Amino acid sequence: MARGRGRGRARKPTRFADGSTAWAPSGQQEDTSSTPTRSVPQQEHTMDPTGSTPEMGAPEIGTSEGPSIQHEETISASQLMQMMVQQQVAAREDIMRMVEVQQQFLQQQLQQQQAMYQQQQQQQFQGTTAQPEHRVSLLDFQRYAPPAFKGTADPMEAVSWLKQMEKVFQALRCPDEEKVLFATFMLQGEAADWWEMEKGKLGPDDAPFIWEEFKKVFHEKYFPQGIRFQKYREFDRLEQGDMTVAQYAAKFEEMSRYAPTLISEESDRARKFENGLRGRIQQQVAAFELSSYKDVVNKALVIEKGLDNAQAAREK
Known part of the structure; x- marks a missing residue:
């Protein structure tokens, strides 16, 4: 009776500590009080969404290596953005410098124009206008066919030559410093020799001579004081006499x-x-x-x- 009851007892599955269960073979007496043998748990592999098993040692998505790559990409983008900002700042500084230079240039031009305008107003107020310097060439002088002077004992001839020179100078509007140059160019013979000695007494060769100085030494040579006094007295006693009014005036x-x-x-x-x-x-x-x-x-x-x-x- 005892065996019959034992064979007829319902079997129960054996439960292990890891949660797995197993059925004991039939005819083997179960001992619920004994400690079930633990099985070594098998490593489970996570399937990727495609259904394939990832290789051993390959980093899985969501592991610690993923954030590292994303961090490097974030750093590169930050550096690129910083470079772009720096370039924009440098470009703005260049533009500001160009604008500043242009403003300075325009200000200088305005100051120059104002100075010129004030100068013109001052000249108009004073009644003077700046004129270019008038120059006369030797060719211009020779176009009037001035007479040569070789020296003479007749003071009136010397005075007449000097008078003709002054008429040419007046027609040319000849500057004073060029009158002596042109007049002495027409001296020949004894008169030229006299001038070479005389100008050495007046100063260095490169020293300019004014026309009044030349006339003074010319008169002393060809129209001396004694003759001038004689002419002075002739003029002082001059009367019409038998001359016509026109002759007397001349x-x-x-x-x-x-x-x-x-x-x-x-x-x-x-x-x-x-x-x-x-x-x-x-x-x-x-x-x-x-x-x-x-x-x-x-x-x-x-x-x-x-x-x-x-x-x-x-x-x-």
């Missing part, structure tokens, strides 16, 4: 160069000419009390013509 103007102190004023010149007229002409001119030399000459010519016409009428 002689008066020629001789007046030798006595400039006698006619330094326009009124003195007019009185000197008037006092030298013939009696009847002088009396009628004096009645007008003219103070201009030109007016005295013109009035004397008119009166002379009237007297000549009256004389001719009486002789008929």
